[in-house]
Amino acid sequence: EGRGFKNMLDISKAFEVSPLFSLNMAAVGVISGLIRVLYWSLLEYKIGQSIGKIITGIKVVSTAKKLTFRQCFLRNITKVSSVLLLIDEIYMIFNKTNQRFFEKISETEVIKN
Numbered sequence: 001e002g003r004g005f006k007n008m009l010d011i012s013k014a015f016e017v018s019p020l021f022s023l024n025m026a027a028v029g030v031i032s033g034l035i036r037v038l039y040w041s042l043l044e045y046k047i048g049q050s051i052g053k054i055i056t057g058i059k060v061v062s063t064a065k066k067l068t069f070r071q072c073f074l075r076n077i078t079k080v081s082s083v084l085l086l087i088d089e090i091y092m093i094f095n096k097t098n099q100r101f102f103e104k105i106s107e108t109e110v111i112k113n
Contacts, residue, residue: 033079033080033081034080036076036079036080037073037076037077037079037080038073040072040076040079041069041072041073041076042069042072044060044067044072044075044076045067045068045069045072048060048061048067049113053110053113057112057113058110058111058112058113059110059111059113060072060075060108060109060110061108061109061110061111062107062108063107063108063109064107065107067108070106071106071107071108072106072108074102074105074106075100075102075103075106075108076102077102078100078102084102087101088100088101088102091104
């Protein structure tokens with residue numbers, strides 16, 4: 001048989017046995033998170049919309065000035081971590097304008113196109 005993992009116990013043992021395996025898995029997580037953030041940031045910066053926003057007829061705009069890449073990157077940083085996303089969503093629930101926390105600090109908002 002191949003060297004694949006048969007169950008979760010095999011995966012947990014791989015983390016215990018090999019620090020290099022753990023480091024590689026962490027690197028994969030960081031790189032994939034960065035790719036996700038860059039994907040949404042570049043689309044929103046260039047066209048103001050991601051594929052999902054195009055389908056739903058909404059777009060991202062700056063509340064203060066012309067939309068910058070920095071603003072787009074900051075508003076999408078929640079794509080890296082579930083904890084950041086949770087903070088973002090909880091803030092939105094209690095905010096009167098229903099604006100997400102990372103929208104507020106990036107000075108952006110989503111509007112109908």
